[in-house]
Amino acid sequence: MNSVANLSLASNTDVGNIAFIDLQAQQRRIRPAVERRLQAVLDHGRYIAGPEIAELEEQLAARTGAKAAIACASGTAALIIPLLAQEIGAGDAVFVPAFTYNATANAVLLTGATPVFVDIDASTFNMDTEHLERCISDVRAAGALTPRAVIPVDLFGSPADYRTIQKIAAQEGLYVLSDGAQSFGGKLDNRWVGDLAPATATSFFPGKALGAYGDAGAIFAQDESVAELWASIRWHGTDASRKDSVRVGFNGRMDSFQAAVLLEKMAIFDDELEARHNIAAIYNERLGRIGRPQKHINGATSSYGYYALCVENRDQVVSAVNAMGVPTAIYYTTPLHMMPAFSDFAPEGGLPATERTAHEIFSLPMHPYLTPEQVDYICDAVESAVA
Numbered sequence: 001m002n003s004v005a006n007l008s009l010a011s012n013t014d015v016g017n018i019a020f021i022d023l024q025a026q027q028r029r030i031r032p033a034v035e036r037r038l039q040a041v042l043d044h045g046r047y048i049a050g051p052e053i054a055e056l057e058e059q060l061a062a063r064t065g066a067k068a069a070i071a072c073a074s075g076t077a078a079l080i081i082p083l084l085a086q087e088i089g090a091g092d093a094v095f096v097p098a099f100t101y102n103a104t105a106n107a108v109l110l111t112g113a114t115p116v117f118v119d120i121d122a123s124t125f126n127m128d129t130e131h132l133e134r135c136i137s138d139v140r141a142a143g144a145l146t147p148r149a150v151i152p153v154d155l156f157g158s159p160a161d162y163r164t165i166q167k168i169a170a171q172e173g174l175y176v177l178s179d180g181a182q183s184f185g186g187k188l189d190n191r192w193v194g195d196l197a198p199a200t201a202t203s204f205f206p207g208k209a210l211g212a213y214g215d216a217g218a219i220f221a222q223d224e225s226v227a228e229l230w231a232s233i234r235w236h237g238t239d240a241s242r243k244d245s246v247r248v249g250f251n252g253r254m255d256s257f258q259a260a261v262l263l264e265k266m267a268i269f270d271d272e273l274e275a276r277h278n279i280a281a282i283y284n285e286r287l288g289r290i291g292r293p294q295k296h297i298n299g300a301t302s303s304y305g306y307y308a309l310c311v312e313n314r315d316q317v318v319s320a321v322n323a324m325g326v327p328t329a330i331y332y333t334t335p336l337h338m339m340p341a342f343s344d345f346a347p348e349g350g351l352p353a354t355e356r357t358a359h360e361i362f363s364l365p366m367h368p369y370l371t372p373e374q375v376d377y378i379c380d381a382v383e384s385a386v387a
């Protein structure tokens with residue numbers, strides 16, 4: 001095995017106790033620092049809009065190269081706010097992949113706009129840009145909706161093809177909102193997620209690569225001038241006095257406790273990202289021989305929020321590895337256009353790559369505290385299950 005010795009940050013060598021995501025190991029590492037941060041919030045008592053929020057926003061912007069970062073209540077709030085800021089709503093078409101978490105489409109529908117489901121590329125699991133172009137021309141030909149925006153999703157942490165998507169968006173006059181809920185820490189052409197589109201939404205749900213101890217999210221801007229508008233929508237649509245409503249908004253804020261936790265998690269994030277990359281390198285090498293791991297486009301580095309792999313006999317492989325004590329998850333068993341809430345928007349003829357992938361994909365344990373022995377054991381288990 002190559003360089004497994006320094007693979008991870010953990011000392012737990014118990015292969016019988018593999019966690020899909022191990023938030024407890026991480027908490028043990030940072031607990032005293034987190035306790036000091038939480039104590040500071042208890043002491044100053046500014047549970048909303050405490051100094052932790054501005055400190056976190058500054059760090060998030062500095063880290064990603066974005067011009068501004070706005071702390072939000074959740075990844076979902078972070079998706080809705082830029083759409084509202086663009087005045088996207090009834091009669092507008094917003095192009096989204098169907099192979100994603102439901103929040104991507106919910107955000108569109110909550111603004112009153114219509115989601116148009118785009119197929120994925122079968123190797124990257126991200127939006128198929130040729131199909132995006134066909135969907136845009138179909139919407140224009142039908143004439144009922146105005147194409148307004150596209151929301152590429154960086155599935156499992158792997159940046160979507162922003163080079164092509166930006167080009168299409170510029171030609172078609174579409175706004176690009178990146179759903180980077182899973183990709184904080186990812187990169188494309190040496191630019192971080194957060195600086196790959198005019199607006200990027202991320203989620204700090206506890207299980208994401210950078211997670212709070214509750215719900216939280218953020219929006220990143222490439223142009224500083226939208227930050228004030230986003231901040232207003234996040235605060236009930238009020239002006240700088242935070243009293244008079246000047247537009248429609250809602251409570252989309254992050255609370256100070258979540259920012260406090262995130263500040264301590266930011267301090268170890270690079271270290272954790274490296275551990276994720278080391279684990280992914282071994283998974284890719286060993287499992288790439290027996291299955292189809294997610295491919296990343298040229299120039300892209302995944303944050304490895306999740307590690308996903310396709311195999312033909314997925315259900316058998318999953319039960320076999322589970323029986324060997326390896327936990328798995330399936331993101332996603334049902335594409336959005338096949339769910340009751342979104343089936344009104346199912347495209348005629350379906351989405352072939354999306355539907356095939358939903359039958360073949362599963363995710364393996366991925367977190368920075370997996371030991372080299374555990375990674376080996378997981379690879380052995382998948383190899384024997386596929387054989």
Ligand SMILES: *Cc1c(COP(=O)(O)O)cnc(C)c1O
Binds near residue numbers: 076101202203216
């Ligand atoms: C997690 C997630 C969201 C929603 O984030 P929340 O913080 O749970 O609101 C949106 N899109 C994708 C792709 C996600 O994985």
